[in-house]
Amino acid sequence: MGPxxxxxxxxxxxxxxxxxxxxxxxxxxxxxxxxxxxxGGGDQGVCSGDSSDNGPLFRQESYFHWCFGVLEPDxxxxxxxxxxxxxxxxxxxxxxxxxxxxxxxxxxxxxxxYRVDEVIFLDEMPDHLRSVALVFRPNLLILEGLxxxxxxxxxxxxxxxMSEFEIDRKLLHPHIAECRVVKSSYELxxxxxxxxxxxxxxxxxxxxxxxxxAEYQAEATFLHHxxxxxxxxxxxxxxxxxxxxxxxxxxYGHAGAANNRIVHEDxxxxxxxxxxxxCYTSDITCSFPASGKFTKNQSIVYNAVYRANRAVLxxxxxxxxxxxxxxxxxxxxxxxLHSAGVLKGNVSDMMDACLMGRVFQPLGMGHLLGxxxxxxxxxxxGNPERSQLPGLKYLRTARALKAGMVLTIEPxxxxxxxxxxxxxxxxxxxxxxxxxxxxxxxxxGGVRIEDVVAITESGTEVFSKVPRTVQEIxxxxxxxxxxxxxxx
Amino acid sequence: MGPxxxxxxxxxxxxxxxxxxxxxxxxxxxxxxxxxxxxGGGDQGVCSGDSSDNGPLFRQESYFHWCFGVLEPDxxxxxxxxxxxxxxxxxxxxxxxxxxxxxxxxxxxxxxxYRVDEVIFLDEMPDHLRSVALVFRPNLLILEGLxxxxxxxxxxxxxxxMSEFEIDRKLLHPHIAECRVVKSSYELxxxxxxxxxxxxxxxxxxxxxxxxxAEYQAEATFLHHxxxxxxxxxxxxxxxxxxxxxxxxxxYGHAGAANNRIVHEDxxxxxxxxxxxxCYTSDITCSFPASGKFTKNQSIVYNAVYRANRAVLxxxxxxxxxxxxxxxxxxxxxxxLHSAGVLKGNVSDMMDACLMGRVFQPLGMGHLLGxxxxxxxxxxxGNPERSQLPGLKYLRTARALKAGMVLTIEPxxxxxxxxxxxxxxxxxxxxxxxxxxxxxxxxxGGVRIEDVVAITESGTEVFSKVPRTVQEIxxxxxxxxxxxxxxx
Ligand SMILES: [Mn+2]
Ligand SMILES: [Mn+2]
Numbered sequence: 001m002g003p004x005x006x007x008x009x010x011x012x013x014x015x016x017x018x019x020x021x022x023x024x025x026x027x028x029x030x031x032x033x034x035x036x037x038x039x040g041g042g043d044q045g046v047c048s049g050d051s052s053d054n055g056p057l058f059r060q061e062s063y064f065h066w067c068f069g070v071l072e073p074d075x076x077x078x079x080x081x082x083x084x085x086x087x088x089x090x091x092x093x094x095x096x097x098x099x100x101x102x103x104x105x106x107x108x109x110x111x112x113x114y115r116v117d118e119v120i121f122l123d124e125m126p127d128h129l130r131s132v133a134l135v136f137r138p139n140l141l142i143l144e145g146l147x148x149x150x151x152x153x154x155x156x157x158x159x160x161x162m163s164e165f166e167i168d169r170k171l172l173h174p175h176i177a178e179c180r181v182v183k184s185s186y187e188l189x190x191x192x193x194x195x196x197x198x199x200x201x202x203x204x205x206x207x208x209x210x211x212x213x214a215e216y217q218a219e220a221t222f223l224h225h226x227x228x229x230x231x232x233x234x235x236x237x238x239x240x241x242x243x244x245x246x247x248x249x250x251x252y253g254h255a256g257a258a259n260n261r262i263v264h265e266d267x268x269x270x271x272x273x274x275x276x277x278x279c280y281t282s283d284i285t286c287s288f289p290a291s292g293k294f295t296k297n298q299s300i301v302y303n304a305v306y307r308a309n310r311a312v313l314x315x316x317x318x319x320x321x322x323x324x325x326x327x328x329x330x331x332x333x334x335x336x337l338h339s340a341g342v343l344k345g346n347v348s349d350m351m352d353a354c355l356m357g358r359v360f361q362p363l364g365m366g367h368l369l370g371x372x373x374x375x376x377x378x379x380x381x382g383n384p385e386r387s388q389l390p391g392l393k394y395l396r397t398a399r400a401l402k403a404g405m406v407l408t409i410e411p412x413x414x415x416x417x418x419x420x421x422x423x424x425x426x427x428x429x430x431x432x433x434x435x436x437x438x439x440x441x442x443x444x445g446g447v448r449i450e451d452v453v454a455i456t457e458s459g460t461e462v463f464s465k466v467p468r469t470v471q472e473i474x475x476x477x478x479x480x481x482x483x484x485x486x487x488x
Numbered sequence: 489m490g491p492x493x494x495x496x497x498x499x500x501x502x503x504x505x506x507x508x509x510x511x512x513x514x515x516x517x518x519x520x521x522x523x524x525x526x527x528g529g530g531d532q533g534v535c536s537g538d539s540s541d542n543g544p545l546f547r548q549e550s551y552f553h554w555c556f557g558v559l560e561p562d563x564x565x566x567x568x569x570x571x572x573x574x575x576x577x578x579x580x581x582x583x584x585x586x587x588x589x590x591x592x593x594x595x596x597x598x599x600x601x602y603r604v605d606e607v608i609f610l611d612e613m614p615d616h617l618r619s620v621a622l623v624f625r626p627n628l629l630i631l632e633g634l635x636x637x638x639x640x641x642x643x644x645x646x647x648x649x650m651s652e653f654e655i656d657r658k659l660l661h662p663h664i665a666e667c668r669v670v671k672s673s674y675e676l677x678x679x680x681x682x683x684x685x686x687x688x689x690x691x692x693x694x695x696x697x698x699x700x701x702a703e704y705q706a707e708a709t710f711l712h713h714x715x716x717x718x719x720x721x722x723x724x725x726x727x728x729x730x731x732x733x734x735x736x737x738x739x740y741g742h743a744g745a746a747n748n749r750i751v752h753e754d755x756x757x758x759x760x761x762x763x764x765x766x767c768y769t770s771d772i773t774c775s776f777p778a779s780g781k782f783t784k785n786q787s788i789v790y791n792a793v794y795r796a797n798r799a800v801l802x803x804x805x806x807x808x809x810x811x812x813x814x815x816x817x818x819x820x821x822x823x824x825l826h827s828a829g830v831l832k833g834n835v836s837d838m839m840d841a842c843l844m845g846r847v848f849q850p851l852g853m854g855h856l857l858g859x860x861x862x863x864x865x866x867x868x869x870g871n872p873e874r875s876q877l878p879g880l881k882y883l884r885t886a887r888a889l890k891a892g893m894v895l896t897i898e899p900x901x902x903x904x905x906x907x908x909x910x911x912x913x914x915x916x917x918x919x920x921x922x923x924x925x926x927x928x929x930x931x932x933g934g935v936r937i938e939d940v941v942a943i944t945e946s947g948t949e950v951f952s953k954v955p956r957t958v959q960e961i962x963x964x965x966x967x968x969x970x971x972x973x974x975x976x
Binding site: 001002003051052053054056057058059060061062071072073095098099100101102103147149150152153154155212213214216217219220221223224227228231233236237238246249250251252254255256257258259260262362363372373374416418419 | 489490491539540541542544545546547548549550559560561583586587588589590591635637638640641642643700701702704705707708709711712715716719721724725726734737738739740742743744745746747748750850851860861862904906907
């Protein structure tokens with residue numbers, strides 16, 4: 001991208017295509033003469049009903065990007081299953097394009113840039129597809145599958161003349177989604193970089209934001225740092241720059257709650273920010289006191305969540321069930337709230353009553369991460385189904401961990417009035433709650449400590465390195481650079 | 489928004505609604521029992537075929553925003569023409585919203601925030617509409633009209649039960665578009681502020697960017713400055729951070745040409761950036777040498793464009809035709825290129841041959857600006873039609889100027905190889921071209937000097953105050969703060 005930024009090798013996408021072809025080929029249901037055909041994202045404009053001539057900056061659709069790494073809109077791409085040969089179909093641009101949009105790359109230039117076997121104009125695609133497969137009616141493997149986070153169906157390729165081909169919409173999706181779940185070492189390099197630049201920006205934010213500033217000034221600082229220094233033009237989700245009570249709002253920062261509260265001296269801050277680099281994402285949350293020094297109650301909640309984060313980190317390795325990690329994090333937080341006198345009774349009874357999921361952490365403890373912030377493949381057929389229990393039902397996967405997965409570990413503890421009130425009125429739950437202690441935490445928002453980790457053969461590699469202990473955070477905000485000196 | 493940012497009074501939108509009602513009421517074709525009904529932008533997600541659960545940050549649809557100033561998605565709004573009474577219809581949000589998105593504002597809170605006469609749940613809208621108009625079948629005035637820049641049709645309101653109403657899709661559009669053309673003093677305040685924070689950010693960029701940096705570091709600097717200091721979360725168009733030859737590409741900066749060239753010592757830079765504040769936009773271009781000092785050839789082109797910019801600025805006032813301003817700018821640039829020996833022959837012959845539009849400025853010299861960067865109303869019925877001449881055909885309006893209009897004045901001079909080659913091969917045009925001199929400028933990109941101005945009763949008010957003369961630019965980049973000291 002620019003000075004001192006990561007150069008992404010196109011071999012990343014070549015290897016992805018090879019992995020996909022191997023997987024599809026090994027499937028006994030794949031007919032001879034099959035071609036994988038994907039349609040890239042288009043520049044059709046805005047969905048919000050706006051008729052203006054300015055839409056959001058184009059960002060490639062993730063499945064297409066995973067296969068081809070193409071940054072421009074309106075391409076199609078094909079992979080012949082038998083030969084592994086890859087073809088990009090480039091839109092034919094007119095002369096005005098050169099004036100308004102810049103140099104129109106030739107077919108050869110596109111081929112050089114993206115390292116595919118062939119580049120053809122899009123209007124010649126139907127004829128070309130017939131010639132590639134060497135059969136009279138090639139079988140097109142088209143992507144169609146449910147995204148279990150958005151509940152949307154992935155875009156299916158569609159073009160004039162499609163009816164002259166055999167079309168299979170079932171076979172491709174589980175193969176490509178499963179391939180995306182396990183990251184190659186090329187992909188790990190980019191994901192590691194996206195987290196690295198995000199961490200440096202988080203650390204800048206920790207030293208920039210002061211009481212009296214608006215929350216959005218933290219967002220502005222983060223966005224600037226990852227772009228100016230890291231070359232990351234996009235973030236993969238709207239920045240959550242929550243102060244005080246807003247820390248309890250899971251998706252704070254959207255247009256209706258636009259990071260515009262003024263930060264107070266006694267606030268906890270919860271900043272959930274992640275850069276995206278070459279469409280590979282990061283997702284890191286730092287929680288710290290606006291004053292730079294933890295109060296006693298702030299450190300009770302913080303340390304409970306920190307201990308949960310580290311307990312999960314220590315336990316993660318191939319074969320471990322993600323649901324167990326969620327429950328482990330819940331249990332550690334409950335233990336610490338119990339020790340601090342915020343809860344009473346027996347922790348295993350609290351677990352049986354789903355106290356975390358119903359009150360203090362009504363969402364999942366972490367998720368797969370890759371080209372999407374909530375990456376695909378969480379509930380593919382053949383894997384455990386979604387639990388219907390509180391908290392667990394929002395967990396974005398229930399799978400066993402596998403080397404090459406990248407996930408966030410993001411336990412949290414939130415004080416949500418609406419849930420606290422319900423719990424205090426519920427005899428099954430209020431037996432555990434020390435009302436007067438709980439009231440001390442009302443309005444304080446919440447704490448989330450979110451790291452990005454890769455699962456290795458033996459355990460984990462942590463991609464997000466930021467000050468995490470109370471001491472590290474206080475030292476860093478206080479101007480002590482020793483954390484940075486050990487940073488790599 | 490935050491510390492030291494502009495507070496936007498909701499009276500702005502109340503006055504807009506009153507202006508619209510007056511205009512519609514005065515139309516003899518408006519039936520009794522008419523209600524203006526607009527549908528706000530929705531959060532339906534991304535159009536690019538992406539099935540992920542993260543879309544772009546919501547930004548309100550401009551017509552709806554102009555009437556109601558509502559920042560959240562999925563609202564409808566109505567104005568009863570007879571009484572002027574305004575109603576917002578708020579989506580009914582469930583309990584989970586409080587956990588994930590934050591406090592659900594009550595109807596009363598929404599009414600207080602947006603200062604409308606009434607707020608009703610959206611699912612009660614059909615019944616409410618019937619009660620408002622005091623007639624059995626109210627006549628709904630629905631927005632439907634062509635955006636002459638995007639060629640898209642504005643979003644029409646649509647809801648279950650619509651068939652029980654009379655529907656008029658013709659009447660509203662010309663009234664509301666014309667109202668948007670003439671800005672109120674409330675609107676001018678916000679537009680002035682958007683340009684002010686954009687100028688300060690441009691000035692920061694001028695001092696930050698150095699040879700060896702990537703173009704996008706200018707974009708990052710601008711975005712940070714308008715957000716961190718000005719509270720502007722959005723820009724209204726993709727930043728054009730063009731260095732050297734890229735300055736000739738009108739919409740440089742898009743995903744396929746992503747501001748990622750390294751800046752060279754001898755480059756001219758062309759930075760076209762504008763912040764958006766409460767959906768009101770700015771659009772300012774600064775051109776300056778990367779070295780901080782103009783070379784002789786750089787100052788020839790720069791001064792030609794600067795003189796054109798000032799000639800237009802001096803000539804603008806109510807009654808003046810915008811097409812004449814375009815041609816005036818063209819003529820001044822031609823005169824200066826002729827004086828510098830880049831062109832030969834007679835300037836009026838060059839004008840007759842459309843030399844600027846066919847070669848050096850193949851686009852319009854400026855456009856209306858407001859809630860959209862290319863604001864609506866440029867070619868409403870009853871106004872002059874679009875010219876088909878080179879250059880002029882891209883002019884986004886051909887209207888006579890009116891007090892209260894806000895426009896950009898953006899003459900330019902570009903060296904586009906493709907157009908230069910065509911012109912050199914064209915006997916009608918090559919008689920004017922001094923080939924060896926022109927070749928000195930090839931690859932240098934272009935210069936654009938773009939200001940935002942409001943038309944007043946007697947002339948203009950310039951909203952964009954940045955170093956503009958060669959001397960001012962060299963002084964400012966060189967560290968002399970005197971320009972800032974006189975800035976207000
Ligand atoms: Mn996350
Ligand atoms: Mn402009």
